[in-house]
Amino acid sequence: VVLASALYHLVMDRRTILSALEPWRTGSGPLYRRLEKALRAAIGTGEISAGSGLPSERELARLLDTSRTTVNAAYEILRSSAVLSSRQGSGTWVTAQSRYDRMLGRRPSIGRDAFFRSIIEGTDAPVDLSTALVPASQIVLQALAEFGSVAGASVLASGGYEPYGLHELRRGIAEDLSRRGLPTTTGQILVTTGAQQAITLIADMFVSPRAQVLMESPTYPGAIDVISSRGAAIRSIRMDQEGIMVDRLLQLTERVEPALLYLTPTYHSPSGIEVSSERLDEIVNVVEQRNLTVLEDISLADIPLTATRAELGSLAGRTESPRVLTIGSLSKPFWGGLRIGWTRGPVELIVELARRKAVTDFGSSLVSQLLALRLMEKLREAAEERRQWATSGLSALTDTLAHYLPDWRWTQPRGGASLWVQLGDASATEFAAIALRKGVMLTPGPTFAPEGGERSSLRIPFVADPKVLRSAGPLLRSAWEEYQAWRDSETAPRLVM
């Protein structure tokens, strides 16, 4: 019970709260009323969302350069009208929904996905292991410095809307895939605003409300969110060390006609395993037999942990089926801030996706694409840089875990950005709530499970700075001890009066 009360109000970061409240001092009346109004307005618009943790009174007073009494009075009014709640040890958090959430009948997704909370509202958790994002590669910094000379005059003379993407960049991506064993023409490539947009466009095309979509479990939460927001029913397929269980795939496709099968073969997100070539062949057999439409996501392919393989592990390279779409991204080898991804598929589907993309955004930024074009020449170099970085992050993390948490288990990843850790029979969600209080923000397993489950799994990214990863060890250990003590006290026999 104590634990439930401590669950799980990520305290917003200082910058975000300041920009949501400024300029709170304007207007008339006592200061505490002005602050109360500013807080109420930001909660009403959703800038501060239901479930968010607010800074302590002392901290907010310091941030806003005002007195603690002012903050206390404003919080008190909002508590009395059920906009805020506070509890000793858990701080103060927002209980009211925004006007729009109420209008749309949306439930607050309180901490459901620490990643989205972290990128939308920010967090000041000292050790943020909720995202596997990496800063820009040195190669990006160099290319940015030289950028003036890259911006091609002919491109700049055009109107700037290119729904398919810059021709030379499409060609560069096609050539890279062809070199890695996936023969591809320029016309088969669509440049997208990150792989995330590719997932959205493809889901819009194939997934209607009440459709059935098959996904691995666990899988990439960004895809779960897109698919479930289309109103589709997700059927999940468990995995072993080589990929999804093909028996289960066969069984499911006997009973339902899925609109889409989403897979992350190279490397699997979040576990970093690489689907074996035998398993890829078996999956291709089922895909051809059952005429399945496949979205394979190889966004993590350019963070290898072993020496870079000459050939990409992908389904598309093994089938003539016109219903396999492959998506990838420059976010991992170079930088997520470029927002450049791509889709490879049969020309007819690429044309249809480009039409849909044109309606969505007229085309991805040409500034980013010009830079990406320059970067493509250095893709192998970037993947090697990432490999070295991920390798040292992985060994820092696994050494730390082996030392501080010897009971935890994982499968050694072959690539990607995170370790998929098994906590025995512990609840990862409850553990993550305690870890957050100790200053480490983590994403528990259920976030990655499209149909539920994975309650004892935890995703820990290893692409953070090794120093940060090592510093997490003692904090996680202390959270683990507290979790175990709490669990023992919950399960201990009670005296019945």
Ligand SMILES: Cc1ncc(COP(=O)(O)O)c(C=O)c1O
């Ligand atoms: C498996 C997977 N697919 C897609 C994406 C989306 O990447 P982006 O939109 O940055 O290209 C990510 C990002 O983390 C990912 O891990």
